[in-house]
Amino acid sequence: MxxxxxxxxxxxxxDISLFRNFSINFPEGEITCILGPSGCGKTTLxxxxxxxxxPDSGILNGFDGKVISYIFQxxxxxxxxxxxxxxxxxxxxxxxxxxRKEITGHFIKLVxxxxxxxxxxxxxxxxxxxxxxxxxxxxxxxxxxLMDEPLKGLDIKLKLNLIQTFSQIWQSDRRSVIFxxxxxxxxxxxxxxxxxxxxxxxNILTRQKVEMPLTNRSPDSEYLKRLKQILLNNLxx
Amino acid sequence: xxxxxTDKQYVSIASVVIMLVIWKILAMHFGSDxxxxxxxxxxxxxxxxFTDSHFLAIVGSTLIRSIIGFxxxxxxxxxxxxxxxxxxxxxxxxxxVLVTIRSTPVIALILLALIWFTPGSVPxxxxxxxxxxxxxxxxxxxxxxxxxxxVEMAQFYRAGRxxxxxxxxxxxxxPFIISGTSSAIGFGWRAIITGEVLSQPEYxxxxxMQNAQTFLNVDAVIAWTIVAVIIGYMFEKVIRWSEHxxxxxRF
Amino acid sequence: xxxxxxxxxxxxxxxxNVRVLILNEPLQVxxxxxxxxxxxxxxxxxxxxxxxxxxxxxxxxxxxxxxTIYLIGSDTxxxxxxxxxxxRVHVMARxxxxxxxxxxxxxxNGLIPEKDVTLDYSFPTHIxxxxxxxxxxxxxxxxxxxxxxxxIKNNRAVRQxxxxxxxxxxxxxxxxxxxxxxxxxxxxxxxxxxxxxIISAYEASTEWVNQYPDSAxxxxxxxxxxxxTGVAVRSIKRSNLKFVRAGDVKPQVEAYLxxxxxxxxxxTGGKIPDENFIYR
Numbered sequence: 001m002x003x004x005x006x007x008x009x010x011x012x013x014x015d016i017s018l019f020r021n022f023s024i025n026f027p028e029g030e031i032t033c034i035l036g037p038s039g040c041g042k043t044t045l046x047x048x049x050x051x052x053x054x055p056d057s058g059i060l061n062g063f064d065g066k067v068i069s070y071i072f073q074x075x076x077x078x079x080x081x082x083x084x085x086x087x088x089x090x091x092x093x094x095x096x097x098x099x100r101k102e103i104t105g106h107f108i109k110l111v112x113x114x115x116x117x118x119x120x121x122x123x124x125x126x127x128x129x130x131x132x133x134x135x136x137x138x139x140x141x142x143x144x145x146l147m148d149e150p151l152k153g154l155d156i157k158l159k160l161n162l163i164q165t166f167s168q169i170w171q172s173d174r175r176s177v178i179f180x181x182x183x184x185x186x187x188x189x190x191x192x193x194x195x196x197x198x199x200x201x202x203n204i205l206t207r208q209k210v211e212m213p214l215t216n217r218s219p220d221s222e223y224l225k226r227l228k229q230i231l232l233n234n235l236x237x
Numbered sequence: 238x239x240x241x242x243t244d245k246q247y248v249s250i251a252s253v254v255i256m257l258v259i260w261k262i263l264a265m266h267f268g269s270d271x272x273x274x275x276x277x278x279x280x281x282x283x284x285x286x287f288t289d290s291h292f293l294a295i296v297g298s299t300l301i302r303s304i305i306g307f308x309x310x311x312x313x314x315x316x317x318x319x320x321x322x323x324x325x326x327x328x329x330x331x332x333x334v335l336v337t338i339r340s341t342p343v344i345a346l347i348l349l350a351l352i353w354f355t356p357g358s359v360p361x362x363x364x365x366x367x368x369x370x371x372x373x374x375x376x377x378x379x380x381x382x383x384x385x386x387x388v389e390m391a392q393f394y395r396a397g398r399x400x401x402x403x404x405x406x407x408x409x410x411x412p413f414i415i416s417g418t419s420s421a422i423g424f425g426w427r428a429i430i431t432g433e434v435l436s437q438p439e440y441x442x443x444x445x446m447q448n449a450q451t452f453l454n455v456d457a458v459i460a461w462t463i464v465a466v467i468i469g470y471m472f473e474k475v476i477r478w479s480e481h482x483x484x485x486x487r488f
Numbered sequence: 489x490x491x492x493x494x495x496x497x498x499x500x501x502x503x504x505n506v507r508v509l510i511l512n513e514p515l516q517v518x519x520x521x522x523x524x525x526x527x528x529x530x531x532x533x534x535x536x537x538x539x540x541x542x543x544x545x546x547x548x549x550x551x552x553x554x555x556t557i558y559l560i561g562s563d564t565x566x567x568x569x570x571x572x573x574x575x576r577v578h579v580m581a582r583x584x585x586x587x588x589x590x591x592x593x594x595x596x597n598g599l600i601p602e603k604d605v606t607l608d609y610s611f612p613t614h615i616x617x618x619x620x621x622x623x624x625x626x627x628x629x630x631x632x633x634x635x636x637x638x639x640i641k642n643n644r645a646v647r648q649x650x651x652x653x654x655x656x657x658x659x660x661x662x663x664x665x666x667x668x669x670x671x672x673x674x675x676x677x678x679x680x681x682x683x684x685x686i687i688s689a690y691e692a693s694t695e696w697v698n699q700y701p702d703s704a705x706x707x708x709x710x711x712x713x714x715x716x717t718g719v720a721v722r723s724i725k726r727s728n729l730k731f732v733r734a735g736d737v738k739p740q741v742e743a744y745l746x747x748x749x750x751x752x753x754x755x756t757g758g759k760i761p762d763e764n765f766i767y768r
Contacts, residue, residue, distance in 0.1 A: 050393065052389075052393070068393075069394070070390070070393050070394075072386070072390065074386070076386050076387055076389075076390040078387060078404065078405065078408070079486055079487075080408040080409075080484070080486045081404070081486075089391075089394070089396065089404065090394040090396070093400070120485075120486040122486060122487070136394075140394055269522075270542065270543070271522050271542070351610045352625075355576075355606075355608070356608055356609065356610055435610075435612070436609070436610060437581075437582055437609035437610075439602045439607075444582070447581075447582065448582055448583050448754070451581060451582060451583035451584060452538055452583055452754040452755070452757065453518075453538050453539065453542050453757065454754065
């Protein structure tokens with residue numbers, strides 16, 4: 001399997017050094033979760049990968065030519081476009097109308113928003129809006145999906161719901177996913193591998209694979225509870 | 238056939254009726270057509286105005302002046318507003334100018350305009366000058382209000398400059414433009430009629446108001462006022478209607 | 489101005505409570521008639537007709553002034569009416585006597601007001617307009633005495649282009665019954681004696697002014713109507729002061745009003761004043 005690699009990354013903001021000679025790799029086609037305390041630089045790494053900010057120095061391998069989708073913490077939907085319109089927004093304008101309708105329809109179905117195609121975001125709940133954002137990220141013909149704390153501030157039920165939705169889509173379309181969170185439970189429910197970050201300057205404290213099919217996962221699982229303990233121990237340092 | 242009204246409509250209708258009753262009582266109290274003619278007489282005069290052969294020319298002239306003024310102030314307002322929205326320095330430069338124009342009493346502007354312009358163009362100039370600060374300020378605010386995060390998202394998804402302007406900036410600005418237009422038209426319509434009263438172009442609602450004054454036709458003064466108010470009200474309705482069409486997503 | 493001797497003697501005399509107020513604009517006179525504070529009033533004849541027709545309780549007693557309106561200006565290219573074509577002429581206010589008179593003369597001379605000649609009402613009062621012509625802001629203006637003479641004195645470039653009285657005579661046999669002297673009905677009913685007294689005094693005063701213009705000029709300056717006696721003398725001559733009782737010129741007054749009534753009924757208040765308009 002190919003890896004997406006970052007080697008020798010240096011990045012500081014003002015006087016704070018976030019990354020000093022930092023390296024990490026991500027297996028392609030897998031969901032990798034970056035788990036760490038707030039402010040440690042997780043979002044910065046994501047933004048470097050997404051080309052939103054430049055590193056001071058470092059090498060990124062395997063990212064060239066890759067198309068990237070981004071799911072932000074808040075849905076960032078255009079209020080004046082319908083659900084369908086928002087998803088179409090990221091599609092190539094030159095695609096014929098039926099093709100666009102087909103694609104948007106497909107993903108709207110996958111996020112279980114059938115019937116809401118012509119609704120404006122103002123009429124949707126927070127969870128539904130995030131689902132549209134997910135559909136949009138997948139509708140965009142990307143190779144990598146980046147997610148920055150996408151479930152922050154949502155209640156448990158909604159989280160589980162969205163995790164369910166996401167896994168369903170991902171099963172049929174296994175793109176590389178890198179997502180960032182400080183919530184241990186989230187990381188356990190959604191990723192194939194969890195990388196724990198320390199505070200700045202960032203070190204990898206541990207990497208834990210989660211050997212359990214996404215669809216089977218539940219917070220009650222013993223396996224996951226044990227894994228959680230390991231992670232918490234690491235986060236304590 | 239039953240005609241039913243909602244509570245809100247009842248209250249509005251009642252309000253109008255009460256105003257008419259007060260008018261009638263005051264008219265009877267003063268007893269003089271020079272101070273306050275009674276409503277029936279005034280409404281009759283208003284209808285007579287409609288039948289005047291020049292009515293369309295008169296109202297049309299004032300309307301055309303307003304529309305021309307509005308178009309010019311729209312172009313100028315949007316042009317400057319966009320620049321000010323993008324460039325904070327220019328905005329800082331423009332602000333005192335706009336505040337000065339907005340704070341200057343309209344009558345002072347008219348008196349100055351009478352010195353600089355021919356009477357025919359004074360009303361248009363006044364319309365333009367009074368309307369453009371509203372549009373300019375609103376466009377600037379609109380641009381500055383555009384959600385940075387949405388622009389970021391669009392850039393991230395490689396939406397392309399033109400698309401971002403068309404589908405992220407413009408829809409965000411439209412509510413502001415509508416608000417600016419509403420204020421501008423309301424203010425400009427009244428200013429233009431005042432301008433006509435003083436500059437006396439051959440055809441115009443303001444001119445006719447002044448004429449009525451000269452000929453001691455107080456009911457005609459009020460009648461023309463009613464015409465002006467009705468038209469102002471219709472402008473308002475048009476704007477409300479276009480608001481519903483253009484920003485359906487807000488409702 | 490014809491009243492100036494009367495004013496002076498009233499001022500010097502005692503034992504009466506007659507006050508004369510000299511106002512700048514006819515609209516100010518009209519206001520005092522609307523609120524009833526004026527017992528007698530001197531105002532343009534067309535305005536008198538409007539006021540009477542609208543029901544104000546005043547009647548026409550006499551015509552004390554006949555033609556005082558002139559077209560003056562610094563534009564040297566205008567010598568005949570046709571030369572006015574394409575020019576801008578400043579007039580005091582739409583619908584008032586100078587305006588309607590000018591329009592009448594324009595039409596009689598084959599010119600269409602506002603189309604062939606631009607009419608500019610930017611200067612809304614007598615004084616504003618006179619100042620504008622004097623300062624050169626306005627090239628051509630319709631100005632009445634006593635201001636017309638004053639402007640010509642103050643600005644050498646300004647001269648008289650037309651005398652409306654003379655131009656009027658080319659088309660009408662009847663004279664220009666331009667100004668009206670009105671009395672309140674109450675006063676007529678309750679104190680007819682006073683009315684007659686004032687009529688005689690006003691008549692005498694006007695004759696005196698015409699006979700002794702130099703002395704009259706002195707009074708005119710004394711009461712601040714004009715700033716110098718030279719101008720005052722000229723102005724008197726150009727003001728056609730002649731006091732005539734309304735009863736004696738009834739047909740002329742009616743004919744005068746009729747001309748404007750036919751142009752636009754609003755000018756005389758919607759109709760020709762009836763029998764009771766004239767005081768006997």
